[in-house]
Amino acid sequence: MNTVNVSRRRFLQSSTVAGGGLVIGFSLTSCSSTPAPLPMARAEGSWTPNAFLQVLPDNTIRFYTARSEMGQGVTTGLATLVGEELDVNPLDMDVRLASTHEDYVNPLFGMQGTGGSTSIRAHYTQLRQVGANTRALILEAAAKDLGVAVSSLSTDNGYVVADQARHPYADFIATAQTLTIEGDAALKPATQFKYIGQESRRVDAIAKATGTAQFGIDVDIPDLHYAVVVRAPVAGAKVRSVEASAARGMSGVTDVFEIDNGVAVVAQSFWQAKQAAAQVEVDWDSGALGRIDTETLRADYAAALNAGDGVEGPDEGDVEQALTAASTVHEAEYWAPLLAHAPMEPMNATVRIDGDRAEVWTGIQFPFAVPAIISRVADIPAENVRFHQTYLGGGFGRRGTVNHLTEAAEIAVQSAKPIQLVWTREDDIQQGPFRPASLMRIKAGVDADGNLTAWDAARAGGNISPDSYRTLLPAAFPWIGDAVAEGVAKLSEMYFEKFATDESSTEGLFEDYDHANTRVTHMTVDHDLPLTFWRSVGHSYTAFAKESMIDELAEAAGMDEVAFRLQNTRNSPRLNNVIRVAGEHMARMNPPEGHHLGFAAHHSFYTDVAEIAEVSVENGKIRVHKVTCVLDCGQAVNPDIVRAQMEGGVVYGLTAALYGGLNLERGAIKESNFHDYPMLRMDESPEIEVIIIDSGTEPTGVGEPGLPPVAPAVANAVYKATGQRLRSLPLQMA
Amino acid sequence: MIRLTLNGQPVQADVDPETPLLWVVRDHFKLKGAKFGCGAGLCGACTMHVDGSAMKTCVMPVGAVAGKSVTTIEGLGTPDDLHPLQAAWHEYAVPQCGYCQSGQIMAAAALLETNPNPSSDEIDTAMSGNICRCGCYPRIKRAIQSVSEGALAYDAMTQTEGRA
Numbered sequence: 052m053n054t055v056n057v058s059r060r061r062f063l064q065s066s067t068v069a070g071g072g073l074v075i076g077f078s079l080t081s082c083s084s085t086p087a088p089l090p091m092a093r094a095e096g097s098w099t100p101n102a103f104l105q106v107l108p109d110n111t112i113r114f115y116t117a118r119s120e121m122g123q124g125v126t127t128g129l130a131t132l133v134g135e136e137l138d139v140n141p142l143d144m145d146v147r148l149a150s151t152h153e154d155y156v157n158p159l160f161g162m163q164g165t166g167g168s169t170s171i172r173a174h175y176t177q178l179r180q181v182g183a184n185t186r187a188l189i190l191e192a193a194a195k196d197l198g199v200a201v202s203s204l205s206t207d208n209g210y211v212v213a214d215q216a217r218h219p220y221a222d223f224i225a226t227a228q229t230l231t232i233e234g235d236a237a238l239k240p241a242t243q244f245k246y247i248g249q250e251s252r253r254v255d256a257i258a259k260a261t262g263t264a265q266f267g268i269d270v271d272i273p274d275l276h277y278a279v280v281v282r283a284p285v286a287g288a289k290v291r292s293v294e295a296s297a298a299r300g301m302s303g304v305t306d307v308f309e310i311d312n313g314v315a316v317v318a319q320s321f322w323q324a325k326q327a328a329a330q331v332e333v334d335w336d337s338g339a340l341g342r343i344d345t346e347t348l349r350a351d352y353a354a355a356l357n358a359g360d361g362v363e364g365p366d367e368g369d370v371e372q373a374l375t376a377a378s379t380v381h382e383a384e385y386w387a388p389l390l391a392h393a394p395m396e397p398m399n400a401t402v403r404i405d406g407d408r409a410e411v412w413t414g415i416q417f418p419f420a421v422p423a424i425i426s427r428v429a430d431i432p433a434e435n436v437r438f439h440q441t442y443l444g445g446g447f448g449r450r451g452t453v454n455h456l457t458e459a460a461e462i463a464v465q466s467a468k469p470i471q472l473v474w475t476r477e478d479d480i481q482q483g484p485f486r487p488a489s490l491m492r493i494k495a496g497v498d499a500d501g502n503l504t505a506w507d508a509a510r511a512g513g514n515i516s517p518d519s520y521r522t523l524l525p526a527a528f529p530w531i532g533d534a535v536a537e538g539v540a541k542l543s544e545m546y547f548e549k550f551a552t553d554e555s556s557t558e559g560l561f562e563d564y565d566h567a568n569t570r571v572t573h574m575t576v577d578h579d580l581p582l583t584f585w586r587s588v589g590h591s592y593t594a595f596a597k598e599s600m601i602d603e604l605a606e607a608a609g610m611d612e613v614a615f616r617l618q619n620t621r622n623s624p625r626l627n628n629v630i631r632v633a634g635e636h637m638a639r640m641n642p643p644e645g646h647h648l649g650f651a652a653h654h655s656f657y658t659d660v661a662e663i664a665e666v667s668v669e670n671g672k673i674r675v676h677k678v679t680c681v682l683d684c685g686q687a688v689n690p691d692i693v694r695a696q697m698e699g700g701v702v703y704g705l706t707a708a709l710y711g712g713l714n715l716e717r718g719a720i721k722e723s724n725f726h727d728y729p730m731l732r733m734d735e736s737p738e739i740e741v742i743i744i745d746s747g748t749e750p751t752g753v754g755e756p757g758l759p760p761v762a763p764a765v766a767n768a769v770y771k772a773t774g775q776r777l778r779s780l781p782l783q784m785a
Numbered sequence: 786m787i788r789l790t791l792n793g794q795p796v797q798a799d800v801d802p803e804t805p806l807l808w809v810v811r812d813h814f815k816l817k818g819a820k821f822g823c824g825a826g827l828c829g830a831c832t833m834h835v836d837g838s839a840m841k842t843c844v845m846p847v848g849a850v851a852g853k854s855v856t857t858i859e860g861l862g863t864p865d866d867l868h869p870l871q872a873a874w875h876e877y878a879v880p881q882c883g884y885c886q887s888g889q890i891m892a893a894a895a896l897l898e899t900n901p902n903p904s905s906d907e908i909d910t911a912m913s914g915n916i917c918r919c920g921c922y923p924r925i926k927r928a929i930q931s932v933s934e935g936a937l938a939y940d941a942m943t944q945t946e947g948r949a
Contacts, residue, residue: 122881122919252878259883260874261867262818262858266884269817302801322808325824395822395830395884395918444820444884445918476823691878695924699881702920725827725916734909736922 087434090150091115098224100185102154103133103178106227110219112137112209113145117155118174119165119416120148120255121446122699123754124692127254128171129178131688135246136182136238138206139220146254148440151418162527163419166451166584168656168752171688175750179238187236192226193218241747247688255442267441268473270401270412276305276468277321279328279475280458281314282482284719285337286581290314292334298327306466307331312454315462321473340579340718348578348715349386352490352511355574356384361509362575364552365561368568373505377496379608380505383600385493386779387592388712389720390486391728392585396444397479400459403469408435409460414443416451420526424453428460433529447703448584452484453522480728481720485713486585487513491560491596497608503619506566510593511574514553515582517544548575555584559593559759563626563654564601564619586703587755590655594759595708595766595780598651602767603776612650612767613637625683625746626652626659632744633661633681640665646676649768651760656752658684662701662760665737666768671784675705675765677738680757685748693753694741700757701739706731708762712781787851791816792860802848806840807831809847810857818858818887822916829915832888833857839895841914858887861894869937870894873928881919889915893929901934 089102096108105113114133118125126148130141149155155163159173186206193211194201203213210217241247258264283289293314295307303323307316314331318324355361374380400413402425409425418438426433443450459472474482489512496505521540525533547553552573561571585591605615613634620627630652637648645667652661665677680697687693710729714721722728766777775785788797791814798813810816810833819842822830826841833842834856862868867875870890880886889912896903896911903911908929917925930936 120882122883124881252875253880255883256875256878256880257864257867257871259880259886260871260890261862261864262816262887263864264883265817266820268821271815271817320804320808320812321821322804322812393918395820395828395882395916397821442884443882445882447918473821476825476828695878695881695921698923699920702922703918706918724825725823726825730828730916730918731920731922732914732916733912733922733926736920739923 087152089154090152092147098228100188100227101181102149102152103181104137104185106220106224108221110209110221111145112139112143112220113147115147115149117149117163118157118170119414119418119440119443119446119450121165121414121416121443121450123170123696124253124689125165125170127251127692128688129174130254131246131251132171132174132178133182135244136179137186139209141246141254142252143208144254148442150440151422151438155418162417164417164451165446166416166448168658168754168756171750172657172752180235183236183238184232188227188230188232189220189223191230192223196223196226241686248686248690250691251689253692264442266396266444267401267413268396268399268444270441270471272401272403272469274469275401275471276317276319276466277324278315278317278459278462278470278472279321279324280310280312280472280478281316281328281331281333282478283313283333283335283337284481285335285341286483286718287340287579288335288337290333291336294332297330301327301330305468308465310458310461310465312458315465317462317466317468317470321471325475337718338579343578343715343718345388345714348488349490351576351578352488352574355511355576356490356492356509359572361511361572362547362550362552364557364571364573366570370505370507370568370570373568374494374496374507376498377504378499379497379604380494381600381604381607382492382494383603383778385491385596385599387489387595388780389488389580389715390585390707390711391480391483391713392445392447392449392486393479393728393730394445394447394449397476398449398455398474399472400456401469401471402459402463404429404431404463407431408437410437410439411456412439412441413456414441414450415453415456416443416446417453417523417526420453420523421456423526423529424456425460426529427525428457429464447586448588452583453526476725477723480713480722480724484518484581484583486591487515487580487582489592491593493596493600495566495600495604497604501608501610501615501618503564503566503604505568506561506564507570508560509572509574510557510560511576512556513577513580513582514547514556514575515584515588516547516553516555518582544577548577555589557593558589559653559655560589560597563597563623563652565622566619586700587655587758590653590755590759591704591707592780594651594653594655595762598653598760598763599766599778602650602763602770616652623654626654629659629661629681629683629744632742633663633679636679636681636742637663647768647771649764649766649771651764651767653756653759655756655759658682658751658753658756660756660760662764664761664764664768666765666772668769668772668784673709673765673769673782673784675709675737677740678705678761678764679740679742681742681744682756683744683746684751684753684756685746686750687743687745688750690743693743696753697741697757698739700755701761702731702736704758704761705737705765708765708780708782710781787847789850789852790854792856798847800847803846806833806842806845806847806850806855810842810855816857816859820884820887822885828885829888829892830885832891832915834891834895837895837898839892858891861890868894869932870897870928873931877924877928877931879921879924879928881921885915885917889917889925893925897929897933903929903933
């Protein structure tokens with residue numbers, strides 16, 4: 052029961068197991084009574100001092116990255132951390148993607164998962180310490196072998212330097228593995244950093260530029276069969292009857308059968324499976340969702356906001372009184388639609404079950420879930436499940452879900468064949484889980500001196516946590532039954548509906564400004580749509596409402612948009628500074644005739660970002676020419692990757708701001724592929740300038756924080772260009 | 786039996802001629818560099834060269850390329866012998882998730898083959914059939930520009946000056 056009383060992120064933190072927190076010790080497995088063997092490649096004569104590093108006899112330094120690489124550059128980032136203290140250039144390492152093991156937990160989650168823009172922050176101290184301790188052992192071994200004092204030795208990119216002679220680290224591994232470290236080696240001060248904070252290329256770029264990087268969909272094993280699932284147009288609908296005789300007779304088709312989510316078609320190739328799936332006729336039994344259209348959804352949210360009897364979130368001061376006393380009061384409503392993630396690699400998983408053992412290949416944000424899910428579906432021991440992590444062809448939160456894995460396991464069991472399940476692009480766009488739609492209403496007051504005094508914010512829509520409990524609880528606690536997991540999910544639905552806000556539903560709606568009187572209300576309106584994290588989660592819609600409202604308020608109060616923000620963020624000095632730097636930058640910009648500048652700032656994932664959008668509107672079409680992004684993420688471990696993440700966040704956010712919107716028609720998503728769910732392409736992509744403020748603090752998130760400010764920055768620019776205040780996403784001129 | 790030239794080698798495959806070239810290359814010839822993204826010719830992840838032109842192969846029946854020459858990312862360059870565009874992708878740290886990049890590079894290579902010195906607008910036009918969800922567009926453009934004829938000529942000039 053305790054677990055429902057928290058947001059998902061808190062749940063993940065509170066379930067911290069061995070290995071959580073900073074691992075300062077050395078043999079990381081020693082904290083467990085019966086450590087599982089490390090899932091690392093065996094190499095004759097190599098030294099494996101811990102779960103992250105291997106030194107091979109040819110002096111290859113192999114680094115196992117515990118976080119999932121979905122493009123955010125985490126392989127390069129984590130290799131940089133360990134390489135800094137080990138004194139090995141990250142680009143010279145043999146970087147591998149780790150399988151599952153307790154030593155690979157995300158110290159901030161307490162389980163093996165990647166998300167929430169946590170990776171660099173979570174491993175910043177741990178991996179430097181791993182590198183430092185490993186280097187200390189090598190130096191101690193070298194001193195013994197060479198018969199000199201440790202103090203006479205230094206290191207240089209994988210070599211021990213002794214009196215000008217260079218000895219590969221590998222020369223000392225025989226001795227090093229006989230040694231144990233007593234205490235943690237000292238970490239370098241930032242002033243001595245050689246790799247952290249420097250410009251660097253990416254460790255994965257050559258593989259990804261030559262087609263040799265392996266994604267889940269590229270996995271090929273003997274006798275592999277391919278599966279496509281015929282899915283209900285309306286989420287959660289159940290099969291009433293199936294007519295599959297035509298499909299069964301098609302070339303290459305080996306099996307057609309019902310699974311929990313639909314009808315699986317198995318064939319010798321994906322193409323054959325897809326062709327045959329199109330010939331399967333299913334009669335579906337759609338639930339209540341089958342009566343819902345986009346208009347119904349929005350109307351239900353509006354009705355809930357009007358009724359006003361939601362769940363109270365933060366409540367400080369006296370909002371009503373402050374609104375009465377304010378000299379300027381303004382109220383507005385903002386809409387954000389359902390969205391698909393549309394990673395370029397459609398969801399897929401490869402599962403081979405052989406007696407009581409299984410192997411799984413997929414690229415996933417939460418590897419911890421893999422053994423438990425396969426174990427439950429295939430009824431085999433979790434420790435017999437061997438997981439192979441691949442590169443993720445985009446994550447964005449979508450690969451933090453596991454439904455494709457469950458399906459692949461079900462199909463492998465029923466067909467008794469090695470299976471690669473591939474979702475089609477149509478499955479991907481139409482089936483979710485989705486970024487929830489939101490209707491947000493903010494009423495705010497400003498006093499005569501331009502101080503924001505009252506902030507009364509409400510949001511109506513679905514919550515993502517119940518679905519997360521439903522899918523991840525059985526993986527986190529394998530001993531609980533399906534019924535218990537479903538029970539907890541149902542309880543959490545009721546809990547968020549009646550007693551407390553799901554943190555991710557309102558995050559970012561109220562935290563950034565200094566208003567002393569604050570009220571946040573949440574109305575859960577759940578139409579049984581499958582929902583999940585979507586890059587920057589709640590911030591992806593709350594920032595649009597908040598930063599549009601701030602612009603509107605500044606105008607209503609007769610103030611400059613930057614001055615108003617500066618005056619009302621004094622309690623958030625880092626955000627305030629980012630706004631100041633961006634504001635000064637904007638003042639120096641000189642856009643051509645017809646181009647207008649819009650401003651927005653937002654704090655998310657411990658990082659502060661301000662963005663300036665240069666926009667023109669011609670013949671009713673919004674054109675974004677340039678986005679300038681100013682951020683403070685503390686120590687930028689790889690500044691070029693920080694820039695790349697801001698560029699990526701801007702393009703992903705801009706795609707949603709200009710085009711993103713899924714529409715329901717009788718419970719089914721109308722859009723199906725990139726022709727009607729369009730993506731920003733190169734000819735529409737703006738120039739993106741990134742300015743990193745180095746505040747010298749420990750690193751904070753970069754994967755997501757670049758996204759939230761872009762939609763309101765564009766909307767605010769469109770207002771300047773046209774006088775039209777667009778309060779619905781995607782932004783479309785009237 | 787379909788016969789074609791794949792990355793310079795004559796090959797044959799006994800497959801349904803309606804099967805899209807992408808799946809024949811991936812599943813029959815086991816070259817996994819070209820990707821499945823949409824299955825409808827909308828995203829460009831499957832781009833290969835057919836007789837030198839960039840084509841979306843997820844909607845191109847293999848029967849239509851009988852007797853033709855097909856080049857995939859694997860035929861363009863390898864980690865040990867990079868095509869100049871692949872080297873530029875490394876130099877400018879272009880890829881993020883990397884899934885679309887085989888298609889992006891094949892589209893870019895076909896562009897530079899016919900237009901060695903494209904303008905910014907010409908690059909936009911040639912590349913607008915290729916989607917990148919990670920938003921690598923500014924870097925893709927920079928990398929293409931860096932290996933365009935003008936840029937290479939400029940590099941050669943500055944190197945010569947450096948030596949002199």
